[in-house]
Amino acid sequence: MYVDQTRKLIFIHNPKTAGMSIVRSFGFPSTGFPNKFNHTRPQEAITWIFQQTWTSFYSFCVVRNPWDRLVSLYHFQRSDNYARIAGLNLSHQRARALNFSQWIDVNIGERHKSLWFGVPQSDWSSEVSEAFRYEDLDTSLPRIAATFGLRWDGALENITPHPHYRSLFNSPSHIDFVAQLECQTIARFNYDF
Template sequence: MIISHKYKYIFIKTTKTAGTSVEIALSKFCGEDDVITPLMAKDEVMRKKQGGMGPQNFEHRRKLSEYYKGDWWRLVTQGKRPKHTLFWNHITAKQIKARISPDIWNSYYKFCFVRNPWDRAVSRYFWNIERDGVQENLDDSLQNNDPNSNFEIYSIDGQVAVDFVGKYENLLADLTTVCEKLDIPFGGELPRAKGTSRKTKKHYSDILSAAQADYIRQKCSQEVELFDYQYAKASQV
């Protein structure tokens, strides 16, 4: 997630939509006052190699009235003042709005990316396997990882809360459109972060059963309708 005071935008990071790649690309143009949330260690290495700015301004020092017993112990024994995390990776629009001034929320350009819900669910399934090192059942993955979780990130009270929703399927063009609007000197270089977790080239329709596809359709009905996503067979692509 990025809040750029330099270019006056808020990038809300959804899951499995190349958000880390977008974050790395945008962090090259951030200023010292901008909010940048941390990535996984290997992604921070990529960000550094790409010349992007690392995590900053996502925490604030706790007031003395906010200290817990352990905070006082660390202050006395280690000289460390405790910090409070204000912003994190997949923080929701509602949480961001509650943590910034109304002027910033209302005037900054807010954007995010979405992805075909069926393809995203399969991507999440393979990502979980790589991250946890455990072979998870696909039915369990769908039950444990709400396919509609992204809508909850960029909406407030059931309404889309951003100014622009780009599509993963049109990622580079949509990001370029955003950068042109904001006068960000983006040159089209988009790193491929977290792009190796899917160990098969099979189309999502060759992986999902009819019941699983229907479950995703029902859970993600808002995104399907809003962004005209279709469940396509591999032969139709």
């Protein structure tokens, strides 16, 4: 979660949905207080921080095709960049040691899951003023930028190259797992495999 008190603007950062690009382009502080809560979900923000003032802010988040987002999460957790940020934690070690299908199986079966695995995007998109599709950033973010006197430069960063998600999902049970986990996001934003 990133907050611009002056503009009464809150960005809820759903992992692997161009969040750092939005933070940089819109000029949100990336260190200090906001950074400690960078993936805070709206309900947590309302309960812990904003309480009655939440509705006086415009809040937004971005969601992404759930299958593509999971592939992106896997490849990001495998990356050297993730290791620099998070250290050689369980998420990094697991992603480096396993192929994508094995990674899904292990995370489904284990109590201790890789970071953000199994958390539906609806946790970030509920309670916000607006939620936008990652695939529509070129139209949605310029509108927000214009409304709040900001600039969206369209440059995406923190991208981890990976194959198209359909090429990695080779198990119908994995496709179904994501469909069930993300059923609200799929229905609300018209996603399909």
